[in-house]
Amino acid sequence: MIKFLMGAFITMMCLNAAYAVDEIMPMEHHVMNVTDARISLHLPERMKQHQLADMRAHLETIDSIVGLMAESKFAEASKLAHEKLGLTPEMQRMCNMLGNEKATAMGLAFHRSGDELGDALQTGDINRSLSALHNTMQYCVECHATFRQ
Numbered sequence: 001m002i003k004f005l006m007g008a009f010i011t012m013m014c015l016n017a018a019y020a021v022d023e024i025m026p027m028e029h030h031v032m033n034v035t036d037a038r039i040s041l042h043l044p045e046r047m048k049q050h051q052l053a054d055m056r057a058h059l060e061t062i063d064s065i066v067g068l069m070a071e072s073k074f075a076e077a078s079k080l081a082h083e084k085l086g087l088t089p090e091m092q093r094m095c096n097m098l099g100n101e102k103a104t105a106m107g108l109a110f111h112r113s114g115d116e117l118g119d120a121l122q123t124g125d126i127n128r129s130l131s132a133l134h135n136t137m138q139y140c141v142e143c144h145a146t147f148r149q
């Protein structure tokens, strides 16, 4: 009997907490799934930190490119896109190490789009550049929605 009451009490407390969380963060509650259904790449431990560091560098590069575009420094932005987002031998190697054919293909396509972004920026055409940036960032979104480490 005591066990039953304890159980009922704990259940009530948990439900209460769940409702409280729902009130504070209704958005997160509905957007986030409790289970992560994305495909795991099963990256080996030695690759994980390197991959995340590359990712943070990608984000930083996007930020720099947007900033340079705002200052009409298209040549500089173009150089950055080719060097940091383009399909350099190092990025090619990294993508080939992802251990999943689809992820590798997505990664390579992403870096090719980085070179296209570099070409678009080189023209100094803002709309063309924004459209190329949008295209590149769609790979960020798509890959993150599909894969996790």
Ligand code: HEC
Pocket: 041, 052, 053, 055, 056, 058, 059, 062, 103, 104, 106, 107, 110, 136, 137, 139, 140, 141, 143, 144, 147, 148, 149
């Ligand atoms: C081919 C796949 C792929 C592409 C393309 C990609 N990412 Fe990622 N990114 C990942 C994976 C996998 C993780 C790890 C996510 C996880 O395990 O939850 C990650 C993580 C990150 C993180 C978290 C870093 C950290 O320290 O926790 C950032 C920031 C990030 N990516 C930025 C970007 C940006 C910006 C782009 C595009 C310019 C991009 N990524 C493109 C696969 C990709």
